[in-house]
Amino acid sequence: MSVDVEEVRRQTRGVLGVIHLNNAGSSLVPSAVMDAVVGHLRREEEIGGYEAAEEAADRLEGVYSSVARLIGAGPNEIALAENGSRAWAMAVYSFPFVPRTRVLIGRTEYAGNVVALRHLAHRNDLQIVVLDDDPHGLVDVEHLQRELERGNVALVALTHVPMANGLVNPAEEVGRRCRAAGVMFVLDACQSVGQMPLDVQSLGCDVLAGTGRKFLRGPRGTAFLYVRASVLERLEPVLLDGHSAVPAGVGGFEVRGDARRFESWETSAAGRLGLGRAADYALELGLDAVQERVAGLAEQLRSELAAVPSVTVHDRGITRCGIVTFSVKGIDAGTIRTRLAQRRINVSVAPAPFTPSGPVLTGVQRGPEVVVRASVHYYNTETEIQRLVGFIRQT
Secondary structure, X not given: OOOOHHHHHHOOHHHHOOEEOEOOOOOOOOHHHHHHHHHHHHHHHHHOHHHHHHHOHHHHHHHHHHHHHHHOOOHHHEEEEOOHXXXXXXXXXXXXXXXXXXXEEOOOOOHHHHHHHHHHHHHHOOEEEEOOEOOOOOEOHHHHHHHHHHOOEEEEEEEOOOOOOOEOOOHHHHHHHHHHHOOEEEEEOOOOEOOEOOOHHHHOOOEEEEEOOOOOOOOOOOEEEEEOHHHHHHOOOOOOOOOOEEEXXXXXXXXOOOHHHHOOOOXXXXXXXXXXHHHXXXXXXXXXXXXXXXXXXXXXXXXXXXXXOOEEEOOOOOOEOOEEEEEEOOEOHHHHHHHHHHOOEXXXXXXXXXXXXXXXXXXXXXXXXXXXEEEOOOOOOHHHHHHHHHHHHHO
16 A cells, blocks of 8 residues: 555645645645534534534544544543643643652653653652663663663653654653553654554553644644553543533542543634544555655655755664754755745754754754754655755755
8 A cells, every 4th residue: 555646635735835844843734634624614603613513523522533543542542632742741740740759751852841841840859861862863772771770760751753853762662661660651742643653552652642733734733642541540630620520529529531631621623623534534544655655755855965965964763754854054944944935845944953962951962053854744746855955956
């Protein structure tokens, strides 16, 4: 099975106007997803918001099943949220931290997650331990093992695919070692969901956060949270309302028994329908085929960029994905992005990938502070990649 590129481009209106290589930021939405969103908004316009939601009740409930199928979970283990950072934080802030325990993270942990963990560390007297990279730039699982054996570890947090590097961290091996040690494993999959197969049973994570707008090709303002059913009761949400809990007894309350305890009442029904359609769309294409296509295009881009004398490609790792980071000698990344945008080629800029001598918590690093990030998807073409590289050659 392979991706029918011509067909998915026919279903993607945006490819008529731009060469979109900013899928790690926000992908072009397929027409089926946009139709689901706009169609529901039209019904809200015509009959009212509550009435439109009631009319779409079965489809809204089906979103949980669609997202669950996408990652190999059960619908009761899925909560929906407005962004991946909030989904991740809702679970992590609910963890019953014991003072003076340790949290292990990788050097490429998402900066927003680091801020949240620092906040929790101040509140709960925790120690954050940054794991080494191995020679390939991946989280060093042997260092992880040594820290787990030292004990006193509250949880391990890992970003599956860093925002500014093409590598894919060895999440399955991390999950295996965390399970053996009885330590909770939290995985940020915002950059991996939608561009590769994910199965929470194989990954061994207890918590996983994903977003809709990136490689999943869903609408902005949508995300999801997975919480393994066996750990759900250990996590008491920091915020509750009439959706996540109900009054019980005299002055008491009862929290929901499923992952929806992390949700709140008011939300965008249209956005949720779009997220569900995006999950179904990815499943229909097949995530194995998607990964093969994305990885092939990314390797073509890396190879052609590396052949340009003025270009340095910064990606590391063994298994690599659709994110390609590079710099051009003598020209800052922001200028490159602006010049490409003038030619209707979308890329973004990102903090440079950290070297082994530059821990994420100290900010010490070498080389450019910001790099160009071009992130391909299956609807991109070899010709579009050649257009990008051709421009870089001329700079």
